[in-house]
Amino acid sequence: MPLLLVLLFLVCHGLVLAAGAGTAGTGSFGFLIAAPLLAAGCCLWRARRDAAALGWCAIAVAMLLWSGGMALNLIDALAAGRTDLTPRASMLLYVLYAVPLVFILARARSERTSISLIDATLAALLGVLFFVHTGFFADRVDVDDAALDNMRYMFDIQNLCIAVFSIVRWLAADTAEWRSLFRALALYAVGYLLAAGYINHFSSEDSFGAYNDLLIDLPFLILAWLAVRSVRASSFAPSPRLSRLVQAGGPMILPLLLLVIGTLVVDHARALAVTGFVVATLGFGLRSMLLQIGLLEHQAALDQLARQDGLTGVANRRQFDAVLQSEWSRACRSGGGLGLLLVDIDHFKAFNDAHGHPAGDRCLQIVAACLQANVRRAGDCLARYGGEEFAVIVPEAGLDDMATLAETLRLAVAALALPEGPVSISIGVGFLQPSNTRDARQLLADADAALYAAKHAGRNRVCVGTAQLPQQPVHAPPPVGAA
Incomplete structure (x- = not known):
């Protein structure tokens, strides 16, 4: 036409x-x-x-x-x-x-x-x-x-x-x-x-x-x-x-x-x-x-x-690895301690199955925002370690400070009011003096072992593991039902 x-x-x-x-x-x-x-x-x-x-x-x-x-x-x-x-x-x-x-x-x-x-x-x-x-x-x-x-x-x-x-x-x-x-x-x-x-x-x-x-x-x-x-x-x-x-x-x-x-x-x-x-x-x-x-x-x-997790807005695994290596090198030069918290959302797979992936994504975002709000020191780094797991790198802090921060994070997440119901987290605390070990992998292994102990002990709790001390639960509350 x-x-x-x-x-x-x-x-x-x-x-x-x-x-x-x-x-x-x-x-x-x-x-x-x-x-x-x-x-x-x-x-x-x-x-x-x-x-x-x-x-x-x-x-x-x-x-x-x-x-x-x-x-x-x-x-x-x-x-x-x-x-x-x-x-x-x-x-x-x-x-x-x-x-x-x-x-x-x-x-x-x-x-x-x-x-x-x-x-x-x-x-x-x-x-x-x-x-x-x-x-x-x-x-x-x-x-x-x-x-x-x-x-x-x-x-x-x-x-x-x-x-x-x-x-x-x-x-x-x-x-x-x-x-x-x-x-x-x-x-x-x-x-x-x-x-x-x-x-x-x-x-x-x-x-x-x-x-x-x-x-x-x-x-x-x-x-x-x-x-x-x-x-x-x-x-x-x-x-x-x-x-x-x-x-x-x-x-x-x-x-x-x-x-x-x-x-x-x-x-x-x-x-x-x-x-x-x-x-x-x-x-x-x-x-x-x-x-x-x-x-x-x-x-x-x-x-x-490139350094940020697209869903939660906190640092991603790539940035976590870079910061951990940087802080490890700095701790080796200064002789100070280096702490690491590994945080896992309890029963997250069951939460996803019950409420769907959009609700699961929203839960990850809310928990990440809560953790970020309570990690107040400028040098601390919160990252999404993988899946429903987060990590907090805490340089120049003592073991007691690490345990106190972990408990603060646990209580803050437990106080969240999600439409689907309460959620809880388990936290493994790792702390090392770099002069006592060869690299930062020991710190990751120690924090991961402490997180496993916290989950095995009933979840919704903090466990501490160090290269010098046996794993031990800290501030273990009564178990909370699955979220």
Whole structure:
């Protein structure tokens, strides 16, 4: 159906041209204005339901600017050239039409708002410089035979850059939505490059209202058709290296183009050219700084995730092993003691079977938060050791302090009010003087043996084991029913 509507549009436009509607092609102007408006509407429709919404919106803005330029051409035709304002204004809109396209082609798939604002500023200044440069040639058309050709070449370069950048982004896109967007933009840009090149260089003497106008319709109608097409699964997979290269190098497009255009206008707009140089340099530098800050924050978040248990938020086993080895080495140097608590939630398998895994996960989270709230020393480390088991590394503490902390944790968990009922924990306390043993594995073995003794003695209790002392229960309360 969309393809039939495209053909119907062209047929109707052709019939108007055949009827000779107006000496200045007034009837044809209606279709030339409607074609980009139709493309803009289809792009906005696609933006409402697509992950690449920003890209479709940028293309829609470009279509609206182009349509505005053609509307000013209509006003100029109706005024029969009695005003000098509309040609200049229409040229401005045709130049600015490229700004949102270059903006979306230069940016990465997702950026911070501050970085997007920098890119938008660079793109807008690029449009101004380009307009000043083309305007310089427009003012000299009557006195310089080469001025008109230079204007045509400038627009050829603009259209060629958009087409080439679109194709590169299409080949490098790593998601179906963005690949579909850049495919549509690339096909449109190539069609527009060919149509505009032919009209500007081979039929520029023809006024609007000739059959050449149908060529102008085609790129916009192709874009409208591609925008309303559904995204189909594609087996095409871009090279990961190419995708990363384009994502990293894309932001350089705007500053480089600013420097190039600034160099071209330096003779007839020196102040504006210098502004372009300064903004390109500072803009790219500020953008790089913000991007670097974002990367550092992202790296810090990844480092945190690598050390943190995803469910409970406490340290994970990897972080536990690193902290234990670090504290062991420090204790060996200082000669102080090192303590370890191994904490196990009693009857956790039965709790899971009775209440389900979501309730079990919630129980782990609540118990972990309770333990964390009662491990108050800055140097102590609470970690999820595995399953329903937690560990607390306690450096520079005596055996009595360890036993007291363990009992505090046991009582705190026993006081929790879970919807499913009370829970309890068993704790094994290990304490060693590093000078008496070869490595930290003895501390783990000692705490694990004490935990086994606590569970064997009835659970919901604290047992202490050391390399120098026999295992012994501490503060053993009456057994509590299974949770």
